[in-house]
Amino acid sequence: MAVDNDGIAVVTLQRPPVNSLNLDLLQAMNNTFDDVAKNKSKGMILTSASPTVFSAGLDIMEMYKPDPKRLETFWVTLQDMWLKLFGASFPTAAAINGHAPAGGCLIATSCEYRVMLSGKFTIGLNETALGIVPPTWIQDSLRHTIPTRQAEIALTTGKMFTVDEALKWRTNRGAEGAARLGPPVLEGPQMPPRSPDQILNKTLKMCLSPKMALDTGIIKLNALNEYLVTERTTIVDNAITFGIKKCNDMDINIQKRGRRKVGLIDETAADKAEAIEKCKKFIKRFDKIPSLARGMTKQIFRQEVLQKLLTNRQADTKQFLDLVNQPKIQQSLELYLAMLKQKSQK
Numbered sequence: 001m002a003v004d005n006d007g008i009a010v011v012t013l014q015r016p017p018v019n020s021l022n023l024d025l026l027q028a029m030n031n032t033f034d035d036v037a038k039n040k041s042k043g044m045i046l047t048s049a050s051p052t053v054f055s056a057g058l059d060i061m062e063m064y065k066p067d068p069k070r071l072e073t074f075w076v077t078l079q080d081m082w083l084k085l086f087g088a089s090f091p092t093a094a095a096i097n098g099h100a101p102a103g104g105c106l107i108a109t110s111c112e113y114r115v116m117l118s119g120k121f122t123i124g125l126n127e128t129a130l131g132i133v134p135p136t137w138i139q140d141s142l143r144h145t146i147p148t149r150q151a152e153i154a155l156t157t158g159k160m161f162t163v164d165e166a167l168k169w170r171t172n173r174g175a176e177g178a179a180r181l182g183p184p185v186l187e188g189p190q191m192p193p194r195s196p197d198q199i200l201n202k203t204l205k206m207c208l209s210p211k212m213a214l215d216t217g218i219i220k221l222n223a224l225n226e227y228l229v230t231e232r233t234t235i236v237d238n239a240i241t242f243g244i245k246k247c248n249d250m251d252i253n254i255q256k257r258g259r260r261k262v263g264l265i266d267e268t269a270a271d272k273a274e275a276i277e278k279c280k281k282f283i284k285r286f287d288k289i290p291s292l293a294r295g296m297t298k299q300i301f302r303q304e305v306l307q308k309l310l311t312n313r314q315a316d317t318k319q320f321l322d323l324v325n326q327p328k329i330q331q332s333l334e335l336y337l338a339m340l341k342q343k344s345q346k
Protein backbone atom coordinates (compact mmCIF):
# COMPACT_ATOMS: atom_id res chain seq x y z
CA MET A 1 0.00 0.00 0.00
CA ALA A 2 1.22 3.51 -0.83
CA VAL A 3 -0.52 6.63 0.45
CA ASP A 4 -0.17 9.70 -1.79
CA ASN A 5 0.04 13.37 -0.77
CA ASP A 6 -3.74 13.67 -0.98
CA GLY A 7 -4.15 10.87 1.56
CA ILE A 8 -5.43 8.35 -0.99
CA ALA A 9 -4.18 4.78 -0.50
CA VAL A 10 -3.16 2.86 -3.62
CA VAL A 11 -3.21 -0.86 -2.87
CA THR A 12 -1.44 -3.07 -5.41
CA LEU A 13 -2.23 -6.79 -5.65
CA GLN A 14 1.05 -8.58 -6.13
CA ARG A 15 0.87 -12.35 -6.35
CA PRO A 16 2.46 -13.46 -9.63
CA PRO A 17 1.64 -14.67 -12.12
CA VAL A 18 -2.09 -13.82 -12.08
CA ASN A 19 -3.02 -12.54 -8.60
CA SER A 20 -5.20 -15.59 -7.96
CA LEU A 21 -6.81 -15.19 -4.57
CA ASN A 22 -5.36 -17.77 -2.19
CA LEU A 23 -5.70 -17.72 1.60
CA ASP A 24 -2.50 -15.69 2.11
CA LEU A 25 -3.45 -13.00 -0.39
CA LEU A 26 -6.97 -12.70 1.05
CA GLN A 27 -5.56 -12.36 4.58
CA ALA A 28 -3.12 -9.70 3.39
CA MET A 29 -5.96 -7.82 1.69
CA ASN A 30 -8.05 -7.92 4.86
CA ASN A 31 -5.17 -6.56 6.96
CA THR A 32 -4.57 -3.81 4.40
CA PHE A 33 -8.26 -2.79 4.33
CA ASP A 34 -8.17 -2.56 8.14
CA ASP A 35 -5.05 -0.35 7.91
CA VAL A 36 -6.70 1.94 5.37
CA ALA A 37 -9.67 2.35 7.71
CA LYS A 38 -7.40 2.97 10.73
CA ASN A 39 -5.16 5.46 8.87
CA LYS A 40 -8.24 7.45 7.95
CA SER A 41 -7.16 7.53 4.32
CA LYS A 42 -9.32 9.69 2.09
CA GLY A 43 -10.05 6.65 -0.05
CA MET A 44 -8.56 3.49 -1.53
CA ILE A 45 -7.68 2.47 -5.08
CA LEU A 46 -7.13 -1.20 -5.85
CA THR A 47 -4.89 -2.15 -8.74
CA SER A 48 -2.50 -4.91 -9.82
CA ALA A 49 1.25 -5.26 -10.25
CA SER A 50 0.69 -7.46 -13.31
CA PRO A 51 0.59 -5.66 -16.66
CA THR A 52 -2.15 -7.98 -17.99
CA VAL A 53 -4.16 -9.43 -15.10
CA PHE A 54 -6.05 -7.52 -12.41
CA SER A 55 -6.92 -10.80 -10.67
CA ALA A 56 -7.66 -14.31 -12.00
CA GLY A 57 -10.22 -14.81 -9.22
CA LEU A 58 -10.13 -17.53 -6.62
CA ASP A 59 -7.04 -19.69 -6.62
CA ILE A 60 -8.40 -22.97 -7.91
CA MET A 61 -5.62 -24.81 -6.07
CA GLU A 62 -7.35 -23.82 -2.79
CA MET A 63 -10.43 -25.74 -3.91
CA TYR A 64 -8.84 -28.69 -5.66
CA LYS A 65 -8.23 -31.70 -3.35
CA PRO A 66 -8.45 -29.32 -0.40
CA ASP A 67 -7.48 -29.70 3.23
CA PRO A 68 -10.91 -29.45 4.96
CA LYS A 69 -9.89 -27.00 7.69
CA ARG A 70 -7.96 -24.75 5.32
CA LEU A 71 -10.84 -24.77 2.81
CA GLU A 72 -13.23 -23.50 5.48
CA THR A 73 -10.78 -20.80 6.60
CA PHE A 74 -10.28 -19.85 2.95
CA TRP A 75 -14.00 -19.29 2.38
CA VAL A 76 -14.57 -17.41 5.64
CA THR A 77 -11.58 -15.18 4.78
CA LEU A 78 -13.09 -14.51 1.34
CA GLN A 79 -16.39 -13.59 3.00
CA ASP A 80 -14.46 -11.25 5.34
CA MET A 81 -12.68 -9.65 2.40
CA TRP A 82 -15.98 -8.94 0.66
CA LEU A 83 -17.66 -7.64 3.83
CA LYS A 84 -14.74 -5.26 4.44
CA LEU A 85 -14.47 -4.07 0.83
CA PHE A 86 -18.14 -3.87 -0.16
CA GLY A 87 -18.99 -2.39 3.25
CA ALA A 88 -16.01 0.00 3.55
CA SER A 89 -17.06 3.42 4.78
CA PHE A 90 -14.19 5.09 2.86
CA PRO A 91 -14.46 5.65 -0.91
CA THR A 92 -13.17 2.75 -3.00
CA ALA A 93 -12.22 2.51 -6.68
CA ALA A 94 -10.64 -0.14 -8.89
CA ALA A 95 -8.01 0.66 -11.50
CA ILE A 96 -8.51 -2.55 -13.48
CA ASN A 97 -5.30 -2.93 -15.45
CA GLY A 98 -5.98 -6.34 -16.97
CA HIS A 99 -8.29 -9.36 -16.98
CA ALA A 100 -10.79 -9.56 -14.12
CA PRO A 101 -12.65 -12.89 -14.27
CA ALA A 102 -14.82 -14.27 -11.45
CA GLY A 103 -13.28 -13.26 -8.09
CA GLY A 104 -11.41 -10.48 -9.96
CA CYS A 105 -14.75 -9.08 -11.07
CA LEU A 106 -16.06 -9.52 -7.52
CA ILE A 107 -13.28 -7.28 -6.17
CA ALA A 108 -13.99 -4.68 -8.86
CA THR A 109 -17.76 -4.67 -8.34
CA SER A 110 -17.29 -4.37 -4.59
CA CYS A 111 -15.69 -0.97 -5.19
CA GLU A 112 -17.72 2.16 -5.88
CA TYR A 113 -16.00 3.09 -9.15
CA ARG A 114 -14.21 1.18 -11.88
CA VAL A 115 -11.73 2.39 -14.50
CA MET A 116 -10.47 -0.34 -16.86
CA LEU A 117 -7.61 -0.23 -19.31
CA SER A 118 -8.59 -0.31 -22.97
CA GLY A 119 -7.28 -3.45 -24.64
CA LYS A 120 -8.02 -7.10 -25.12
CA PHE A 121 -9.03 -7.66 -21.51
CA THR A 122 -12.21 -9.18 -20.16
CA ILE A 123 -14.26 -8.82 -16.98
CA GLY A 124 -17.23 -10.75 -15.67
CA LEU A 125 -18.61 -13.47 -13.43
CA ASN A 126 -18.00 -16.65 -15.45
CA GLU A 127 -18.90 -19.15 -12.70
CA THR A 128 -22.00 -20.65 -14.35
CA ALA A 129 -19.98 -21.33 -17.50
CA LEU A 130 -17.67 -23.42 -15.30
CA GLY A 131 -20.65 -25.28 -13.80
CA ILE A 132 -20.40 -23.37 -10.49
CA VAL A 133 -23.30 -21.48 -8.93
CA PRO A 134 -22.12 -18.06 -7.71
CA PRO A 135 -23.29 -17.48 -4.12
CA THR A 136 -25.94 -14.82 -3.42
CA TRP A 137 -23.51 -12.14 -2.25
CA ILE A 138 -21.31 -12.54 -5.34
CA GLN A 139 -24.42 -12.17 -7.49
CA ASP A 140 -25.50 -9.19 -5.37
CA SER A 141 -22.24 -7.36 -6.10
CA LEU A 142 -23.02 -7.47 -9.83
CA ARG A 143 -26.67 -6.62 -9.29
CA HIS A 144 -25.53 -3.62 -7.30
CA THR A 145 -23.46 -2.43 -10.26
CA ILE A 146 -25.57 -3.02 -13.38
CA PRO A 147 -29.36 -3.20 -13.74
CA THR A 148 -31.02 -6.37 -12.45
CA ARG A 149 -32.17 -7.56 -15.88
CA GLN A 150 -28.70 -7.30 -17.39
CA ALA A 151 -27.13 -8.81 -14.26
CA GLU A 152 -29.38 -11.86 -14.53
CA ILE A 153 -28.46 -12.44 -18.18
CA ALA A 154 -24.76 -11.89 -17.47
CA LEU A 155 -24.84 -14.30 -14.51
CA THR A 156 -26.85 -17.06 -16.15
CA THR A 157 -24.68 -16.99 -19.28
CA GLY A 158 -21.39 -16.57 -17.37
CA LYS A 159 -20.71 -13.61 -19.62
CA MET A 160 -17.20 -12.24 -19.89
CA PHE A 161 -17.38 -8.66 -21.15
CA THR A 162 -14.82 -7.05 -23.39
CA VAL A 163 -13.78 -3.59 -22.18
CA ASP A 164 -16.01 -2.01 -24.78
CA GLU A 165 -19.01 -4.12 -23.80
CA ALA A 166 -18.40 -3.46 -20.12
CA LEU A 167 -18.51 0.27 -20.79
CA LYS A 168 -21.48 0.18 -23.15
CA TRP A 169 -23.76 -2.26 -21.34
CA ARG A 170 -26.51 0.25 -20.90
CA THR A 171 -30.21 0.68 -20.49
CA ASN A 172 -31.75 2.36 -23.44
CA ARG A 173 -34.07 4.93 -22.00
CA GLY A 174 -33.67 8.63 -22.51
CA ALA A 175 -35.14 10.61 -25.36
CA GLU A 176 -35.11 7.69 -27.83
CA GLY A 177 -36.02 5.16 -25.18
CA ALA A 178 -38.86 7.26 -23.81
CA ALA A 179 -40.33 7.51 -27.30
CA ARG A 180 -40.02 3.72 -27.47
CA LEU A 181 -42.17 3.42 -24.33
CA GLY A 182 -45.02 4.06 -26.78
CA PRO A 183 -47.98 6.36 -26.51
CA PRO A 184 -49.62 6.85 -23.12
CA VAL A 185 -52.05 4.05 -22.29
CA LEU A 186 -55.50 5.63 -21.88
CA GLU A 187 -58.86 4.03 -21.83
CA GLY A 188 -61.44 5.87 -23.92
CA PRO A 189 -60.69 8.92 -26.04
CA GLN A 190 -57.29 10.54 -25.62
CA MET A 191 -57.39 13.58 -23.36
CA PRO A 192 -55.38 16.68 -24.23
CA PRO A 193 -52.64 17.19 -21.62
CA ARG A 194 -53.64 19.39 -18.71
CA SER A 195 -51.47 21.38 -16.36
CA PRO A 196 -51.56 20.53 -12.62
CA ASP A 197 -53.47 23.84 -12.06
CA GLN A 198 -56.19 22.85 -14.51
CA ILE A 199 -56.49 19.48 -12.83
CA LEU A 200 -56.69 21.05 -9.38
CA ASN A 201 -59.42 23.49 -10.51
CA LYS A 202 -61.36 20.64 -12.03
CA THR A 203 -60.98 18.63 -8.83
CA LEU A 204 -62.10 21.55 -6.63
CA LYS A 205 -65.19 22.11 -8.78
CA MET A 206 -66.10 18.45 -8.45
CA CYS A 207 -65.59 18.60 -4.71
CA LEU A 208 -68.30 21.29 -4.37
CA SER A 209 -70.92 18.56 -4.64
CA PRO A 210 -71.41 16.90 -1.20
CA LYS A 211 -71.46 13.41 -2.72
CA MET A 212 -68.29 14.07 -4.63
CA ALA A 213 -66.69 15.48 -1.49
CA LEU A 214 -66.84 11.98 -0.04
CA ASP A 215 -64.78 10.80 -2.96
CA THR A 216 -62.28 13.65 -2.80
CA GLY A 217 -59.29 11.40 -2.23
CA ILE A 218 -60.18 9.12 -5.12
CA ILE A 219 -60.87 12.04 -7.46
CA LYS A 220 -57.56 13.68 -6.63
CA LEU A 221 -55.74 10.43 -7.21
CA ASN A 222 -57.60 9.84 -10.48
CA ALA A 223 -56.82 13.36 -11.64
CA LEU A 224 -53.16 12.96 -10.76
CA ASN A 225 -53.04 9.56 -12.42
CA GLU A 226 -54.64 10.95 -15.57
CA TYR A 227 -52.12 13.77 -15.64
CA LEU A 228 -49.13 11.44 -15.09
CA VAL A 229 -50.28 8.98 -17.77
CA THR A 230 -51.02 11.71 -20.31
CA GLU A 231 -47.76 13.49 -19.65
CA ARG A 232 -45.62 10.39 -19.24
CA THR A 233 -43.25 10.98 -22.14
CA THR A 234 -42.74 14.65 -21.24
CA ILE A 235 -42.14 13.78 -17.58
CA VAL A 236 -39.56 11.11 -18.51
CA ASP A 237 -37.84 13.49 -20.96
CA ASN A 238 -37.73 16.31 -18.41
CA ALA A 239 -36.36 13.99 -15.73
CA ILE A 240 -33.63 12.76 -18.09
CA THR A 241 -32.71 16.29 -19.18
CA PHE A 242 -32.56 17.32 -15.52
CA GLY A 243 -30.46 14.22 -14.69
CA ILE A 244 -28.02 14.87 -17.55
CA LYS A 245 -27.62 18.49 -16.47
CA LYS A 246 -26.97 17.44 -12.86
CA CYS A 247 -24.44 14.82 -14.03
CA ASN A 248 -22.67 17.43 -16.12
CA ASP A 249 -22.63 19.83 -13.14
CA MET A 250 -21.05 17.06 -11.06
CA ASP A 251 -18.64 16.23 -13.89
CA ILE A 252 -20.06 12.73 -14.31
CA ASN A 253 -19.37 11.48 -17.81
CA ILE A 254 -22.68 10.78 -19.59
CA GLN A 255 -23.60 10.43 -23.22
CA LYS A 256 -26.05 13.11 -24.16
CA ARG A 257 -27.95 11.36 -26.91
CA GLY A 258 -30.60 10.30 -24.47
CA ARG A 259 -28.77 7.21 -23.25
CA ARG A 260 -28.18 6.57 -19.60
CA LYS A 261 -24.83 4.95 -18.86
CA VAL A 262 -24.95 2.11 -16.39
CA GLY A 263 -21.82 0.25 -17.39
CA LEU A 264 -20.07 -2.58 -15.58
CA ILE A 265 -17.13 -0.20 -15.71
CA ASP A 266 -17.40 3.58 -15.45
CA GLU A 267 -14.49 4.73 -17.60
CA THR A 268 -11.61 3.44 -19.67
CA ALA A 269 -7.98 4.55 -19.55
CA ALA A 270 -4.99 4.23 -21.85
CA ASP A 271 -2.62 3.05 -19.13
CA LYS A 272 -2.41 2.27 -15.42
CA ALA A 273 -1.27 5.77 -14.46
CA GLU A 274 -4.29 7.29 -16.19
CA ALA A 275 -6.60 4.73 -14.60
CA ILE A 276 -5.27 5.62 -11.14
CA GLU A 277 -5.63 9.36 -11.89
CA LYS A 278 -9.27 8.83 -12.91
CA CYS A 279 -9.92 6.84 -9.74
CA LYS A 280 -8.34 9.64 -7.69
CA LYS A 281 -10.58 12.17 -9.42
CA PHE A 282 -13.59 10.08 -8.41
CA ILE A 283 -12.44 9.94 -4.79
CA LYS A 284 -11.74 13.68 -4.70
CA ARG A 285 -15.37 14.34 -5.60
CA PHE A 286 -16.09 13.65 -1.95
CA ASP A 287 -13.62 16.29 -0.68
CA LYS A 288 -16.39 18.65 0.37
CA ILE A 289 -18.74 15.98 1.71
CA PRO A 290 -18.49 15.23 5.46
CA SER A 291 -16.88 11.79 5.55
CA LEU A 292 -19.02 10.43 8.40
CA ALA A 293 -22.25 11.29 6.57
CA ARG A 294 -20.88 9.90 3.31
CA GLY A 295 -19.67 6.66 4.86
CA MET A 296 -22.87 6.05 6.78
CA THR A 297 -25.01 6.79 3.74
CA LYS A 298 -23.01 4.29 1.69
CA GLN A 299 -23.28 1.65 4.39
CA ILE A 300 -27.04 2.15 4.75
CA PHE A 301 -27.33 1.93 0.95
CA ARG A 302 -25.45 -1.40 0.96
CA GLN A 303 -26.76 -2.69 4.28
CA GLU A 304 -29.45 -5.05 2.96
CA VAL A 305 -26.96 -6.95 0.82
CA LEU A 306 -24.30 -7.04 3.56
CA GLN A 307 -26.82 -8.14 6.18
CA LYS A 308 -27.94 -11.05 4.01
CA LEU A 309 -24.46 -12.59 4.18
CA LEU A 310 -23.95 -11.69 7.85
CA THR A 311 -27.18 -13.50 8.72
CA ASN A 312 -26.43 -16.53 6.53
CA ARG A 313 -22.69 -16.85 6.92
CA GLN A 314 -22.65 -20.38 8.32
CA ALA A 315 -25.15 -21.68 5.79
CA ASP A 316 -23.20 -20.00 2.98
CA THR A 317 -19.96 -21.65 4.19
CA LYS A 318 -21.63 -25.06 4.47
CA GLN A 319 -23.05 -24.71 0.95
CA PHE A 320 -19.59 -23.89 -0.42
CA LEU A 321 -17.91 -26.79 1.42
CA ASP A 322 -20.60 -29.25 0.30
CA LEU A 323 -20.31 -28.06 -3.29
CA VAL A 324 -16.52 -28.15 -3.50
CA ASN A 325 -16.37 -31.61 -1.94
CA GLN A 326 -18.65 -33.11 -4.57
CA PRO A 327 -16.70 -35.56 -6.79
CA LYS A 328 -18.23 -33.96 -9.89
CA ILE A 329 -16.94 -30.51 -8.92
CA GLN A 330 -13.48 -31.93 -8.11
CA GLN A 331 -13.45 -33.53 -11.54
CA SER A 332 -14.41 -30.20 -13.20
CA LEU A 333 -11.71 -28.35 -11.26
CA GLU A 334 -9.12 -30.91 -12.34
CA LEU A 335 -10.12 -30.54 -15.98
CA TYR A 336 -10.17 -26.76 -15.74
CA LEU A 337 -6.69 -26.68 -14.17
CA ALA A 338 -5.37 -28.98 -16.88
CA MET A 339 -6.92 -26.75 -19.54
CA LEU A 340 -5.32 -23.63 -17.98
CA LYS A 341 -1.93 -25.38 -17.79
CA GLN A 342 -2.16 -26.52 -21.38
CA LYS A 343 -3.08 -23.00 -22.49
CA SER A 344 -0.21 -21.41 -20.54
CA GLN A 345 2.30 -23.84 -22.07
CA LYS A 346 1.34 -22.92 -25.63
Ligand SMILES: CCCC/C=C/CC(=O)SCCNC(=O)CCNC(=O)[C@H](O)C(C)(C)COP(=O)(O)OP(=O)(O)OC[C@H]1O[C@@H](n2cnc3c(N)ncnc32)[C@H](O)[C@@H]1OP(=O)(O)O
Pocket (backbone or CB within 6 Å): 017, 018, 020, 052, 053, 055, 056, 057, 058, 059, 060, 061, 099, 101, 102, 103, 104, 126, 127, 132, 133, 134, 135, 320, 323, 324, 337, 340, 341, 342, 343, 344, 345
Ligand atom coordinates in the same frame (compact mmCIF):
# COMPACT_ATOMS: atom_id res chain seq x y z
C1 LIG B 1 -17.56 -23.43 -5.57
C2 LIG B 1 -18.09 -22.02 -5.45
C3 LIG B 1 -17.05 -21.02 -5.77
C4 LIG B 1 -17.65 -19.81 -6.34
C5 LIG B 1 -16.73 -18.78 -6.75
C6 LIG B 1 -15.80 -18.88 -7.69
C7 LIG B 1 -15.13 -17.70 -8.16
C8 LIG B 1 -13.78 -17.87 -8.82
O1 LIG B 1 -13.05 -16.94 -8.78
S1 LIG B 1 -13.34 -19.36 -9.53
C9 LIG B 1 -11.87 -18.96 -10.45
C10 LIG B 1 -12.26 -18.55 -11.82
N1 LIG B 1 -11.12 -17.99 -12.53
C11 LIG B 1 -10.98 -18.13 -13.83
O2 LIG B 1 -11.76 -18.78 -14.48
C12 LIG B 1 -9.77 -17.52 -14.47
C13 LIG B 1 -8.82 -18.52 -15.00
N2 LIG B 1 -7.65 -17.91 -15.57
C14 LIG B 1 -7.63 -17.34 -16.78
O3 LIG B 1 -8.60 -17.25 -17.47
C15 LIG B 1 -6.31 -16.79 -17.24
O4 LIG B 1 -5.30 -17.31 -16.45
C16 LIG B 1 -6.22 -15.25 -17.21
C17 LIG B 1 -7.10 -14.68 -18.34
C18 LIG B 1 -6.65 -14.67 -15.88
C19 LIG B 1 -4.76 -14.81 -17.47
O5 LIG B 1 -4.30 -15.38 -18.67
P1 LIG B 1 -2.73 -15.46 -18.94
O6 LIG B 1 -2.56 -16.00 -20.32
O7 LIG B 1 -2.09 -14.19 -18.62
O8 LIG B 1 -2.17 -16.48 -17.86
P2 LIG B 1 -2.23 -18.08 -17.91
O9 LIG B 1 -1.12 -18.57 -18.76
O10 LIG B 1 -3.60 -18.53 -18.26
O11 LIG B 1 -1.98 -18.47 -16.38
C20 LIG B 1 -0.70 -18.41 -15.78
C21 LIG B 1 -0.63 -19.45 -14.68
O12 LIG B 1 -1.61 -19.15 -13.69
C22 LIG B 1 -2.48 -20.28 -13.51
N3 LIG B 1 -3.84 -19.81 -13.17
C23 LIG B 1 -4.58 -18.97 -13.88
N4 LIG B 1 -5.71 -18.71 -13.25
C24 LIG B 1 -5.69 -19.40 -12.10
C25 LIG B 1 -6.61 -19.56 -11.02
N5 LIG B 1 -7.78 -18.91 -10.97
N6 LIG B 1 -6.25 -20.34 -10.00
C26 LIG B 1 -5.08 -21.00 -10.01
N7 LIG B 1 -4.17 -20.90 -11.03
C27 LIG B 1 -4.49 -20.11 -12.05
C28 LIG B 1 -2.41 -21.01 -14.84
O13 LIG B 1 -2.76 -22.34 -14.69
C29 LIG B 1 -0.95 -20.84 -15.19
O14 LIG B 1 -0.23 -21.76 -14.37
P3 LIG B 1 1.14 -22.43 -14.89
O15 LIG B 1 2.05 -21.33 -15.24
O16 LIG B 1 1.61 -23.26 -13.74
O17 LIG B 1 0.78 -23.27 -16.08
